[in-house]
Amino acid sequence: MGDSEKTCGSGPGGKSTPSARTRILDAAERIFAEQGVDAASLRRITREAEANIAGVHYYFGSKNGLVLEVYRRLIRPVNKKRLSLLDQARASAGEDPIPLPELVKIFFIPPLLICYQEHCARPHLPRLIGRMFSDAPDLIRKMIDEEFSKMKTRFLEELGMSLGRRPKEELIWKLHFMVGILVNTMLATEFPPLSLLDHHPAEKPAQSLRQILAFALAGIQQDPESLDLSMDDFESYRVDEAVFGEAE
C-alpha cells in the first residue's frame, strides 16, 4: 500500500509494465477526460487498462473511490509544487510581501506548464481539470475542496500582504477570478472557445503565459472602488423574462 508503484519488471533499467492498479488509474484518467465521469463505464476503463473489472472494486472499493483517487493523484503534485514555491518566495522576501508578479506566476505556471509541455505524457489533463469543477458529484467536490483549502488559505494570506490592506472580500473575489481564468484556459487547450486562434497555446507557451499573467496581474492590482460605474441603470441590461418561455 505504501509502495508508489509495483512493476512486473521485464528487463532491469528498461521500461516496465505498470501494475494493474496504475493501469486502471491511467485509463480512468484518460477516459474520464474524454467522456466525463458519468459517461465513462468501468467496463471500458478496465478493457483499455487490460485489467479485470473486479480490480476496480478490489483496489478502490467503488467507482466513486476510483474517481477520488484519479483526482487526488492529479491535484496533489500541483498544489504541493505551488506551496513549496510560496515557501521559497516567502523565505527570500523576508519581512516584505512577495512581489505580485511572482505570486501570480506561482498560481498559474505550474498547472499550465503541465498542459503546455511539448510532449506531454497525458494530453488529456487540461480537459479533466476543467471538468473537475462542474461534473463531479458532491462527494468528489468535497474532496477537491479539501485538496485546495491549504493552497487557498496560504495564497489569500500572501495576496493580502502584497496588495496592502484591502478587504478580505476583495481578495476572495480576485482569487476566484484567477481560478476562472485558469480553468477555462485549461479546458480550452483542446476546445473550441479558442478555435479562433490560429495556433495551439502549447505551441507558444511563452506568449500564452504572457497573455494570462498580464491580464490577471492587471485585474488583481486594480482597485474596484476606483471604478466609475453608474450602478443604478441595471434595468436596461435585464433580460426580459417573458422571452424565456419561447422556443423561437
Next chain:
Amino acid sequence: MGDSEKTCGSGPGGKSTPSARTRILDAAERIFAEQGVDAASLRRITREAEANIAGVHYYFGSKNGLVLEVYRRLIRPVNKKRLSLLDQARASAGEDPIPLPELVKIFFIPPLLICYQEHCARPHLPRLIGRMFSDAPDLIRKMIDEEFSKMKTRFLEELGMSLGRRPKEELIWKLHFMVGILVNTMLATEFPPLSLLDHHPAEKPAQSLRQILAFALAGIQQDPESLDLSMDDFESYRVDEAVFGEAE
C-alpha cells in the same frame, strides 16, 4: 409549433398550467443543473414534470434533443439582449469606438443579472450555465458554439475598435479570459469556491458586479507586452513528473 406556449387555461387572466412540453423543459433544466445531463434520467424528469416519459421523444426526438432545446432556451435570450445592447451602443457612439467600460458591462451584466435577481424564478440557472462548458457531449458543444458565434464575432470587432490596434490574437485571449471569469462566477453562485465569502453574491449584486467589472476592465486594458516577465526560468515552476505516479 410556431406557438410559444400552449396553455390549458383554467381561468382567464389568471395563472395557467404550462403545456407538457414546457413542463418537461422546465423540469429538465432544473434537474440537469442538479445532477448533470448524464446523471439525470428521463424518468425523473417526466415524473417531476407530471408528464409521460414518451413525451420526451414525441416533442424532442431523443434525450439529446431535449438537452439541445434546454440549452437553446437558456442561451438565446441572453445573447439576443447582448447583441441588442451592442447595437444601441454602436449607434450612440457614432464613428467612435464604444467605451471599454460599456463593452465590459454589456458582456457581463445580462447573464449575471439573471443569476442575481432577488426572486429568481430559476435559482438553478447559474449552475446549469456553468456546467454547459464541461459536461456537454460533442453534439451539444457544436450547438453552443453556433449560439455564441455571432455574439463572439461582434464583440471581438468592437473590442478591437475600443482597444486600438492590437493583435487579433490578444483580443481573442482577452475575450477568453472574460468567459472564464463569467462562467466560474456563475458556477460559484451556488458552490464552494466562494464559500469563504460571508454572503451570497446575489445579496449584494452591485458590489459583486463592481468586483467583476473592475477586474475584467483592468485586465483588458493592460498591454501584455508591457509586462516585465523573465520567461526563461520556467523550469523552477515545473511539477516533477516522477511525483505523479505516487498515491501518497
Next chain:
DNA sequence: GAATAAATCAAACGATCGCTTGAAACGATC
C-alpha cells in the same frame, strides 16, 4: 356528432450499468 389529427398513456424492449461472487493464478515465506 362523426372524422381526423394531436397529445398522452401504460407497458415493455434490449442494452448497459455498478457491483458481487467464488474460484483460479500468482508470489512470497518457511
Next chain:
DNA sequence: GATCGTTTCAAGCGATCGTTTGATTTATTC
C-alpha cells in the same frame, strides 16, 4: 514444495437506462 495472503479472472446479479410500441384520450374540423 506446501502454505498462505495477494491479485486476477469469468460469469452473473439486480437495477436502471433510453427508447419504442400500440392503444387511449383529448382537441380540432367539417
